[in-house]
Amino acid sequence: MTHDMKPDAVAGVRVTPPGEPVVRVPARWRIVLGRFAGSWGGRAGVVLLGGLFVLAFAGPVVGPWSYEDRDFLAFLQGPSWAHWFGTTQTGGDVFALTLRGMQKSLLIGLLVAVVSTGVAAVVGAFAGYYLGWTDRVLGWVTDLLLVLPAFLVIAVLSPAIGHGAWLVLVMLLAAFMWMVTSKVVRGMTISIKEREYVLAARFMGVPGYRIIFRHVLPNMASLLIVDATINVSAAILTETSLSYFGFGVRPPDVSLGGLIADGARTALYAPWTFWFAAGLLVLLVLAVNLIGDALRDAFDPTSDGRRR
Amino acid sequence: MTVLEVRDLTVRFGETPAVQGVAFEVARGEVLGVVGESGSGKSVSVLAVLGLLPRQAAVTGSVRLHGRELLGAPEKELTALRGRSLAMVFQDPLAALTPVHRIGDQVAEAILAHQDLPRKQARARAVDLLDLVGIPEPGRRARAFPHEFSGGMRQRVMIAMAVANDPDVIICDEPTTALDVTVQAQILDVLGTARRETGAAVVFVTHDLGVVAGLADRVMVLRAGRVEETAPVDDLFFRPRTAYTRNLLAAVPRIDRRHRRSAPPPGGERVLQVEGLVKRYGRGARAVDRVSFAVRAGETFGLVGESGCGKTTTLMEILALAAPQAGRIVVLGRDTAGLTRRERLELRRDLQVVFQDPMASLDPRMTVHDIVAEPLRAHGLAADRVPELLRLVGLDPGQAARYPQDFSGGQRQRIAIARALALAPRLLVLDEPVSALDVSIRAEVIALLADLKARLGLSYLLVAHDLALVRGIADRVAVMYAGRIVEIGPVEAVFAEPRHPYTRALLAAVPVPDPARERARRRAPLRGEPPGGAAAYPGGCRFRGRCPVYAELAAAPASRCVNEEPELGGADGAACHHPSGGTR
Numbered sequence: 001m002t003h004d005m006k007p008d009a010v011a012g013v014r015v016t017p018p019g020e021p022v023v024r025v026p027a028r029w030r031i032v033l034g035r036f037a038g039s040w041g042g043r044a045g046v047v048l049l050g051g052l053f054v055l056a057f058a059g060p061v062v063g064p065w066s067y068e069d070r071d072f073l074a075f076l077q078g079p080s081w082a083h084w085f086g087t088t089q090t091g092g093d094v095f096a097l098t099l100r101g102m103q104k105s106l107l108i109g110l111l112v113a114v115v116s117t118g119v120a121a122v123v124g125a126f127a128g129y130y131l132g133w134t135d136r137v138l139g140w141v142t143d144l145l146l147v148l149p150a151f152l153v154i155a156v157l158s159p160a161i162g163h164g165a166w167l168v169l170v171m172l173l174a175a176f177m178w179m180v181t182s183k184v185v186r187g188m189t190i191s192i193k194e195r196e197y198v199l200a201a202r203f204m205g206v207p208g209y210r211i212i213f214r215h216v217l218p219n220m221a222s223l224l225i226v227d228a229t230i231n232v233s234a235a236i237l238t239e240t241s242l243s244y245f246g247f248g249v250r251p252p253d254v255s256l257g258g259l260i261a262d263g264a265r266t267a268l269y270a271p272w273t274f275w276f277a278a279g280l281l282v283l284l285v286l287a288v289n290l291i292g293d294a295l296r297d298a299f300d301p302t303s304d305g306r307r308r
Numbered sequence: 309m310t311v312l313e314v315r316d317l318t319v320r321f322g323e324t325p326a327v328q329g330v331a332f333e334v335a336r337g338e339v340l341g342v343v344g345e346s347g348s349g350k351s352v353s354v355l356a357v358l359g360l361l362p363r364q365a366a367v368t369g370s371v372r373l374h375g376r377e378l379l380g381a382p383e384k385e386l387t388a389l390r391g392r393s394l395a396m397v398f399q400d401p402l403a404a405l406t407p408v409h410r411i412g413d414q415v416a417e418a419i420l421a422h423q424d425l426p427r428k429q430a431r432a433r434a435v436d437l438l439d440l441v442g443i444p445e446p447g448r449r450a451r452a453f454p455h456e457f458s459g460g461m462r463q464r465v466m467i468a469m470a471v472a473n474d475p476d477v478i479i480c481d482e483p484t485t486a487l488d489v490t491v492q493a494q495i496l497d498v499l500g501t502a503r504r505e506t507g508a509a510v511v512f513v514t515h516d517l518g519v520v521a522g523l524a525d526r527v528m529v530l531r532a533g534r535v536e537e538t539a540p541v542d543d544l545f546f547r548p549r550t551a552y553t554r555n556l557l558a559a560v561p562r563i564d565r566r567h568r569r570s571a572p573p574p575g576g577e578r579v580l581q582v583e584g585l586v587k588r589y590g591r592g593a594r595a596v597d598r599v600s601f602a603v604r605a606g607e608t609f610g611l612v613g614e615s616g617c618g619k620t621t622t623l624m625e626i627l628a629l630a631a632p633q634a635g636r637i638v639v640l641g642r643d644t645a646g647l648t649r650r651e652r653l654e655l656r657r658d659l660q661v662v663f664q665d666p667m668a669s670l671d672p673r674m675t676v677h678d679i680v681a682e683p684l685r686a687h688g689l690a691a692d693r694v695p696e697l698l699r700l701v702g703l704d705p706g707q708a709a710r711y712p713q714d715f716s717g718g719q720r721q722r723i724a725i726a727r728a729l730a731l732a733p734r735l736l737v738l739d740e741p742v743s744a745l746d747v748s749i750r751a752e753v754i755a756l757l758a759d760l761k762a763r764l765g766l767s768y769l770l771v772a773h774d775l776a777l778v779r780g781i782a783d784r785v786a787v788m789y790a791g792r793i794v795e796i797g798p799v800e801a802v803f804a805e806p807r808h809p810y811t812r813a814l815l816a817a818v819p820v821p822d823p824a825r826e827r828a829r830r831r832a833p834l835r836g837e838p839p840g841g842a843a844a845y846p847g848g849c850r851f852r853g854r855c856p857v858y859a860e861l862a863a864a865p866a867s868r869c870v871n872e873e874p875e876l877g878g879a880d881g882a883a884c885h886h887p888s889g890g891t892r
Contacts, residue, residue, distance in 0.1 A: 025677035025694075025709045196669035200724075203627045204683035204731070205656040214682075218673045301673060301711040 028218075035298040042294025048287035052280065056102040065093035067100035067254060076270050086272035088262070097254050098277050104166060105236050105256035106284065112173045112235035113288075117228040120178035121220075124185025125212045129193055135186070142179045150176035151242075158247040173235055181227045188220050221299035229292035233285045256281050309336050311509045312357070312477045317369035319349070319356050319533075326352045326365075327533045334477065334509035341524030341541070342513045343556075345746035346717075349533040350513045354479050357511075358394060359386045373477065392422040395470035395508070397463070397499075399482040404466055405454040411465055412438070412450025418469040437468040440505060441498050458837050460491035464498055471502045478502065479511045484519065488614035488773065490834040493817040496523055515747065517560050518819030521545060522826030529553050541823045559751040563776035563803070563818045564825065576605035577641075579735045579767045580626065584635035587618075587625050595621045597791040598635070600876075603735065608761065608768040610782030610799065612775055614814075618791040619771045623739055626769070627661055640734065657687060660728040664740035666720035670712040676723055677708035683730045697726040701756060718749035722756065729760070738770045742777065754781060775818050779803050787811045790850040795882040808882035809857045810834075849874050849885070857886060 026034070036042045060066070063084070070091040071083070079086045085094035127138040154172050192198060193216070201211050217224070240257020256277055263274030310333045319327040327349040334340045344350040356367050359378060371378040373393060378386065390396075398404055405414060415434035419425065425433070431450070438446035441464040454462060463483060470478050480499065484492040496519065503510050514520060520527055520541070527544045529536040529552070536552050537544070548554045580603040587596040596618040603609040611619045625632055629652050631645035638644070640658055647655065660683070663669035670679055680698065681691035695705035701722040712720055721741065728736055741757065742750040758781060760766060772778050778785055779799060786796040787808065795808040806812045813834040820826060836854040849869040852858040858869050865886065874883045 025675055028674065028678060031675070196663040196665065197671040200661060200663060200669050200727070201682060201686075203656065203659075203661050204686055204727075205653045206682065206686040210686075214674075215671050219671070221673070299673065302713055 032295075032298045036294050039294045039297060041290045042298070045287045045290030045292075045294060048283060049291065052102065052284055052287065053106060056099050056106055059099040060096060063093070063095050063099070065096045067092070067096040069093060069096070076266070076273075078270075079272055085276045086270070088273055089266065089270075094272055094276060097259060098256070098280060101254040101256040101259045101277060102280055102284075104253070105239070105281070108166065108170055108173065108239050108255070109232040109236040109284065110288075111170045112177065113228045113231035115170065115174035116177040116231055116235075117181065117224055119174065120181035120227065121185055121217055121224050123178070124182035125189045125216050126209075127182070128186035128189025129208060129212050129216060131190075138182075142182055145176060146179045148176075154242060155245065155247045158242070169239070173238055177231060177234065177238075181224075184223065185220065188223065189216050192216050192219055218299065222296045225292045225296045225299070229288055232288045233281075236281065236284075256284075310334070311336055311374065312511070313370075313372040313375075314353075314357060315370040315372075317353060317356060317367070317371065319352050319361065320366040321364060325533055327356065330369075330530070330533075330535055332528050332535075332538060334511060336476075336509055337503065337507050338526065339503065339510040339512055339524045341520035341527040342511060342530060343515065343517060343520055343527060344530035345515060345556075345748065347532070348530040350530050351481055352533075353530070354481055354511060354513055358390060358396060358479060359383075388422075391418060391475075392473045393476045395473070395475035395478045397466050397470050397478065397480040397483045399485050405462060407454050410451050410453060411457065414454075415450070415465065415469050415472060418472045422473045433472070434468075437472055438465070440471070440501065441465070441468045442494070442501075443468075458491075460487055460495060460837050463487065463495050467495070467498055467502050471506050471508070474506050475508050477509045477511065478506075479513075481513045482515070483512075485514070485516070488837075489775070489817040490614065490813060491837055492519070493819075493834070496819075499523070516819065517545075517557065517747070517821040518826075521821045521823045522819050522829070529556070545821060545823050556747060557821060559748045560821050561750075561754075561774070561776035561780040562820065563779050563815065564820050564822070565779075576607065578602045578638070579605050579640055580609075580769060581638040582622070582626065582635070583638075585622065585625060585632050585637065586634035587621050588633065594791050596625065599788070599791075599793055600635075601786050601793065601796060603767055603769050605734070605767055606761075606765060607783040608770055608781055610778040610785040611769065611771045611788060612773065612778050612785060612814075613788035614773060617788040619788050620739065622788075623661075623737055623769070623771055627659065627737060629655055629659070653687070657731040658734045659737065660731060660733040660735075661737040661739065662721070662724050662728045662741050665744045666717060666724045667712070667744075669724050670720060670727075672712060675709055675711060676703075676715075679712070679723060680708075680727045680730055683727060687731060689731075693730065697730055698723075700729065700760070701726045716749070717745050718752055721745060721753050725753075725756065725760070729764070732764075733766070735767045735769060738768055738772075740772055740774075741770070743772065743774055750777075757781070775803075775815060787814065792850065792883065793876060794851065794884070796876060797881065808851075808884050809855050810851050811882070813854075813856065848872060857884075861886075 065071070065083070071087060071093065072091050074083060074087045075091050076089050077083060077087045083093050083095065085098060087093060088097070123138050123142065127135040154176070157172065158169075189212075198211060198215050201215055206214070236257055239255055240261055243255055243258035243261065259277040260274065260281065263277055267274035313333040315331050317327060317330040318325060330349070330353050332340060332342075342350045342353065352361065355361050356365070357371050357378070359381075361367060367379060369379065373389065378389070405411070409417075412431060412434045415437055416427070416430040419430045419433055420427070423430075435446045435450050438450055443449050443461060443464055457465065466483075483499070484495050487495060499510070500523070502508075512520065512523060524541050526538065526540050528538040529544070529550075531552055537548070537550050539549065544553065545557065548557060582602070583600045585596055585599045586594055588594040599618070599622055601609065601611075611622065613619045626637055626639070629639065629644045629647060636643060636645065639655055642651070642655060644652075674682075676698070677691075677694050680694045684691050684693065694708060698705045698708060703719060703722050703726070707714075712723060715723065738757070742753050745753060754777070757768070761768060770778065770782055782799045784797065785799045785802050786793045787802070787810065788794070789810050795802060795806065795811045802811060803815065806815055816829070817834065834854050834856070848871055849855070849858070850873075852869045855869070858866060861869070868885045872885065874885050876883045
């Protein structure tokens with residue numbers, strides 16, 4: 001048999017009976033989405049998170065007060081018809097403040113988590129997969145950021161950011177949160193790289209960057225998702241400590257973390273200043289955790305309750 | 309005298325019974341072989357006897373040691389028995405030795421756990437035991453740590469610990485599965501010695517019928533948790549009662565049988581040519597040293613050797629399609645040194661690979677469809693051929709949406725083959741394609757490979773340590789030792805009349821599933837172990853340290869082995885200075 005006829009030879013063994021139904025195989029992202037939508041935890045998480053978003057962005061429209069308003073007739077009053085969540089020591093409406101803070105914290109928390117975990121995954125995986133100079137350069141960058149005092153850098157840069165540039169704050173926070181994870185990812189990549197399915201992909205001519213996104217990262221999805229979930233609350237808390245020292249989100253703008261820090265001082269005798277903000281933060285973290293768990297299971301085809 | 313008696317042993321994990329109604333007995337000095345494929349319950353049975361199953365396992369029935377019931381006995385009593393009356397040897401000797409303690413101390417510990425001896429005396433006894441299991445310079449080696457020992461040596465230590473307290477029963481669970489054939493032969497010998505010294509009954513669990521044939525007095529065949537048959541070894545091999553045993557025996561590739569095969573097309577073009585290939589890692593010794601061979605169109609070329617001989621390194625060098633450190637690799641007439649990135653990608657379509665372990669070579673997070681479609685997509689082709697490819701390897705395309713772990717080992721290997729065939733390659737590299745599979749499934753996959761080769765006009769480069777498999781399907785074969793090819797030729801010529809002493813020793817070490825032949829075999833296993841990759845070769849013949857021929861030579865011819873490295877095509881075609889390895 002000469003090699004010229006070979007492609008036909010493969011085609012020639014077609015034994016498809018005519019009229020056989022075509023098997024539809026959904027793409028990977030569809031499978032993951034389907035499995036995610038099928039888990040009650042995932043659905044509950046999405047509903048909860050969606051609810052928080054709606055509350056944060058639609059609530060201020062409904063509420064009678066703005067976060068900048070001061071009601072000089074009601075200092076530190078409990079919840080009432082006029083002030084649904086009560087008021088602060090300076091007469092601010094807790095409902096308006098909490099929702100305004102949640103807008104910021106939702107965006108900062110979720111974005112920082114996604115960006116920092118994404119950077120960690122990409123940097124770690126490229127360093128671990130290519131090794132050599134790529135690894136050395138990325139390693140230097142990682143180590144440099146690790147030794148820089150993140151808090152000081154953000155504090156110094158923060159006046160330069162100016163008001164309203166919360167996106168810059170997100171980037172700054174994310175820039176100092178990815179290093180440790182990226183080191184873990186690098187190590188895992190080195191071990192996954194030796195697996196035979198990665199070798200097989202290489203020998204069939206799949207380029208390195210595609211191997212990283214198709215084989216390496218999905219196989220450490222659980223690590224990345226857990227990392228991102230933790231990063232959400234970590235980002236919110238970091239922002240809180242920044243706000244506490246007057247950096248980050250600055251007055252009159254507020255964040256959930258700032259409100260909790262302020263409210264903690266009056267929590268004992270005016271619990272409404274603390275508990276609403278804290279409760280919403282707990283709900284937010286809970287929603288993120290539910291989504292994270294469901295996503296992790298959705299990515300892992302062996303988690304179909306087949307564990308004994 | 310019956311030492312160990314097991315009656316109606318049933319083990320359940322939750323609802324599913326893993327073992328049902330297993331019964332056997334062993335007498336003093338007797339060897340019982342327990343054979344079965346994966347999932348047959350052979351390991352679970354012996355672990356149940358030892359009382360080592362996890363808590364959630366429900367064990368019923370009766371296990372009597374010297375008439376004393378062990379099932380349900382208090383843990384304290386069992387602990388006292390284990391290691392003294394009941395000794396065990398497991399598959400992975402590294403996992404069973406503590407890395408931070410000296411070998412001698414660990415053996416002494418095994419003695420002291422059950423005997424009241426002064427420490428010094430226990431140490432001396434440990435050295436004696438190491439000597440018994442054939443560890444050279446036992447006094448010095450007793451002070452070594454486990455990582456300084458090779459796999460075979462570690463297994464010897466495990467046997468020394470097992471016999472330390474003069475046990476009544478030694479239970480061995482696949483003790484030679486992780487070892488090379490020449491080392492396996494040595495370990496089987498040591499086990500024989502240990503049995504003679506202690507007079508213990510031996511329960512030997514294995515999947516390898518060849519090992520059982522030479523060692524066991526009686527054999528029990530397990531299948532899906534039940535006893536298929538128990539018979540004296542001769543009856544089992546020559547007069548099997550059940551169809552299952554007959555099939556099992558028929559499925560074992562036999563190294564001692566000539567195979568009829570259609571002759572490969574003579575003088576076909578060379579699809580792969582390797583000339584003087586060299587690969588060294590860092591500054592170490594050359595893992596592959598001046599290796600040359602060629603694969604012709606339509607033939608199956610076998611590359612055999614023990615672990616660390618450089619056969620896998622050779623494969624990886626070929627598959628990389630890059631310029632080698634020295635020498636030349638020519639794939640389909642194209643020298644890999646001068647390829648552009650584009651040309652290399654094009655050439656990959658003609659050269660594909662099937663790995664050993666299908667569980668490791670298929671991404672667990674991808675559907676079968678995506679796995680088989682991956683090479684097509686990498687080359688910008690439509691993925692609509694996937695169902696056809698799955699059908700080609702005998703799988704139902706309707707299952708394409710499932711994940712690799714939903715399939716059995718044999719089916720997974722079929723998926724891996726379908727993926728390798730997706731680009732319609734001309735040369736398929738098979739890296740131990742069936743060694744991770746059960747015997748009966750092996751036969752199916754081998755048949756599939758043969759069928760595909762005939763239908764698609766493929767050429768195979770087969771790397772294997774299983775010589776029987778190579779004899780069964782290869783047309784030509786090259787034997788590697790310590791990074792060099794020591795013998796090369798048509799498979800029948802090499803197997804029927806091996807010329808290099810190493811080839812002869814390798815063939816002699818393979819156990820044959822034929823008790824009569826195994827008993828008649830002159831047991832002369834090769835001494836020593838295959839050199840590791842880091843070992844340096846000072847020059848001369850690399851095999852001489854283990855060579856039975858060299859050991860017998862007079863000073864004058866022997867000096868040649870020391871001073872001059874033999875090349876292929878020497879006195880007798882093999883890489884040896886002495887015609888027919890000095891036998892004529």
